[in-house]
Amino acid sequence: MTDAALSSRAPRGRGxxxxxxxSLRLVWVFAIWLALWWAVVIAFGVSKDFLPTPLDVFNRLVxxxxxxxxxxxxxxxxxxxxxxxxxxxxxxxxIGVPLGFLMAYFRPVDRLVSPIFEALRPIPPIAWxxxxxxxxxxxxxxxxxxxxxxxxxxxxxxxxxxxKLTDRKLIDAARVMGAGPVRILLEVGLPAALPLVFAxxxxxxxxxxxxxxxxxxxxxxxxxxxxxxxxxxxxxxLNADLSIAAMVVIGVxxxxxxxxxxxxxxxxxxWRVD
Amino acid sequence: xxxxxxRGTRERIATLVYALVAVVGFIALWHYTAVHYxxxxxxLPAPIEVWNGLVRVAGGYLGGTLxxxxxxxxxxxxxxxxxxxxIGVPLGIAMAWVPGVNALVGPVLMVLRPIPPPAWxxxxxxxxxxxxxxxxxxxxxxxxxxxxxxxxxxxSERPRExMNAARTMGASNRTLLFEVAIPSGLPTILTGMRIALxxxxxxxxxxxxxxxxxxxxxxxxxxYRNFEANIMAAGxxxxxxxxxLMNLAFVMIERRIVPWGTQHD
Numbered sequence: 261m262t263d264a265a266l267s268s269r270a271p272r273g274r275g276x277x278x279x280x281x282x283s284l285r286l287v288w289v290f291a292i293w294l295a296l297w298w299a300v301v302i303a304f305g306v307s308k309d310f311l312p313t314p315l316d317v318f319n320r321l322v323x324x325x326x327x328x329x330x331x332x333x334x335x336x337x338x339x340x341x342x343x344x345x346x347x348x349x350x351x352x353x354x355i356g357v358p359l360g361f362l363m364a365y366f367r368p369v370d371r372l373v374s375p376i377f378e379a380l381r382p383i384p385p386i387a388w389x390x391x392x393x394x395x396x397x398x399x400x401x402x403x404x405x406x407x408x409x410x411x412x413x414x415x416x417x418x419x420x421x422x423x424k425l426t427d428r429k430l431i432d433a434a435r436v437m438g439a440g441p442v443r444i445l446l447e448v449g450l451p452a453a454l455p456l457v458f459a460x461x462x463x464x465x466x467x468x469x470x471x472x473x474x475x476x477x478x479x480x481x482x483x484x485x486x487x488x489x490x491x492x493x494x495x496x497x498l499n500a501d502l503s504i505a506a507m508v509v510i511g512v513x514x515x516x517x518x519x520x521x522x523x524x525x526x527x528x529x530x531w532r533v534d
Numbered sequence: 535x536x537x538x539x540x541r542g543t544r545e546r547i548a549t550l551v552y553a554l555v556a557v558v559g560f561i562a563l564w565h566y567t568a569v570h571y572x573x574x575x576x577x578l579p580a581p582i583e584v585w586n587g588l589v590r591v592a593g594g595y596l597g598g599t600l601x602x603x604x605x606x607x608x609x610x611x612x613x614x615x616x617x618x619x620x621i622g623v624p625l626g627i628a629m630a631w632v633p634g635v636n637a638l639v640g641p642v643l644m645v646l647r648p649i650p651p652p653a654w655x656x657x658x659x660x661x662x663x664x665x666x667x668x669x670x671x672x673x674x675x676x677x678x679x680x681x682x683x684x685x686x687x688x689x690s691e692r693p694r695e696x697m698n699a700a701r702t703m704g705a706s707n708r709t710l711l712f713e714v715a716i717p718s719g720l721p722t723i724l725t726g727m728r729i730a731l732x733x734x735x736x737x738x739x740x741x742x743x744x745x746x747x748x749x750x751x752x753x754x755x756x757x758y759r760n761f762e763a764n765i766m767a768a769g770x771x772x773x774x775x776x777x778x779l780m781n782l783a784f785v786m787i788e789r790r791i792v793p794w795g796t797q798h799d
Contacts (some may be wrong), residue, residue: 289641302755371552382774382781384736386652387742387751390758390766394577429632470650477652478743488653495656503660507653514648 269476312501317508320501329502330484330493340485344400345472352464353356356412357457360419370420377416385410386474406475411468420462422453423435458525465521469514548792579764585755587764595765596756598748604747607738608776610666614673615734619727622678624781626685626726631711643682649675649732652740664745669738676737677730684726688719717738720790728784735777750776 294314300306301313308316324334331337363370385406392402426449434448476488487506494503539547561581568580575583590598629636654672662668682721700714742751750773757765766774 283636286641289638292638293642341542362765368552372556373550375553375556379557384739384777385771386736386740386743387754387770387773390754391763391770393758394763453550469648470652473650474652474740478740491586491653491656495660495675498660500657500660503657507649507657510650510653511645511648514650518648 286534294363309498312504316501317504320505321497321508323501324490330489332485334509337485337487337490337506341472341476341487341515344403344476345407345468346471346484347400348404349465349468351404351408352411352415352468353461355408356415356460356464357419360421360457360460361423361453362418363416364423377413379499381413385471386478389475389478403472403475407468407471410471411464414463414467415460418456418463419453422456422460423449425456426452442511455525455529458521458528460519460523462525465517466514469510469517473510478502481501538777543652557592568604576761576763579767583764584752584767584771587762589740591765591768591772595696595753600753601713603748603750603753603769603774604772606746606752607742607750609743610749611731611734611738612668613737614670614676615731617670617674618677618681618730618734622681622730623685623723623727626682626687626723627689627711629682630686630689631715643679646675647683651737652744655724658741659745669741669746672741673737677734680725680726680729680733682727685719685723688722688726689715691722692718721788721794724792725790728781728788731780731784732777735773735780739773 291522295296298315298488309364312320321334326333327428331340359373365375388409389402389406392405396402396405430448431444431451434444439447473488476486477492487510490506491503491510494506564582568575568578572578572612579587588600591603598606625635625639626635627655629639651672654675655668658668658671662671696714697710700710705714738749739751739754740747743755746752746755750769753769753772754766757763757767757769
């Protein structure tokens, strides 16, 4: 929803010329901001350790990709972060979707789980990090746990709503035509629920990715790898360019993950007309 | 025979009973696991120990009472949040009202949005040191994006028929903005401000876990360093209660200001 909001002013679906003009304008705007950043650094003679120029950051990115730092090159750190994220997010999806469905189908489950869920939800996931370290050690386990906790609520809530908001008319129509309960669930209930379930996964992806970086910064002391570690290393060694380069990578991957899930969503939901 | 209860009342009672069973069962399970199974207060403190921890912290722990730690966290959140709202909401409105502003600022927002606020913590330390300004900076960033986005959304999706009606009656551009577009978008703007407050509260905890000398996040970290897990849990409970109350207060204010259309999650 918010993605559409930001890009709604950009020409869309109005022919390649319009789209080209739109992206050219985007390039211009970015050039203006980068120039402004650069001008500030030069005009005030800011130290490179404090605020590097865009070129410094770019050079650092190139160096990161080729020269090992910590436990390896950029690839190693990206893969380490992605692995933690994949573990946490996969667990959140594997627990969250069935739990949401169960809560929507069975009243007692809903009434038993909801109070606990609502009581724990106001605790920011990152506040669990110290306990996560006690329970799983300052490594993969604790970070995956924090990601799991932060991705879980949107996934559960959307899976729950997806079943609750299924159009009764669809189910009644299938029943009239002689479909049994299993067939109704598999061929009517699940497909109808899919868009909302997916929306939940998408929100969970975004919150999980945010939590990963927080977890790596707070609970990352055990390992010398990951994008959060790179940011922290940049601060500790007074290399702001390293921190900023890592943040750029984090932003790009976060955006790519969102786009990828959006594409899968579109592929799965091709049959939908709305 | 007792008086017959309506269906709604019975439902509500059932929900309440289930909730009671769930909460009591949860605490019982927690107690059993901690006391009879794990038997390690540093891995999992028993509920009663957490309560004792809360009482101890309330009386004073590491140079501050619970209230003073709460005050430290709240001061940072309120400062950063105020800056975010004061800059973010007008900026979002301007982006939706003046196309040039959106063309200029929109792309920057697109770049900044996917960067998680806690990722700014190390840079904030580098730029502002480990004191309050650095934390305020991070909190501002975390609250800024929802403020801008929702204000932008609220104004760019203003109802055309209201706008046209007002224009037909000779409303000036200024009147259109301040008396039609902004009031009609107010529920969405307020929702953004509520999300921003939640973000800010979660982010201050992250910031205080990294570097702080006071605050509720610091309390958790202090408990961790002193091998007192019950203090950690007490800090988490305090954070949850305050976060919950802040959200509740905001919802109530929202209902007061815009009784006609409040969005809930």
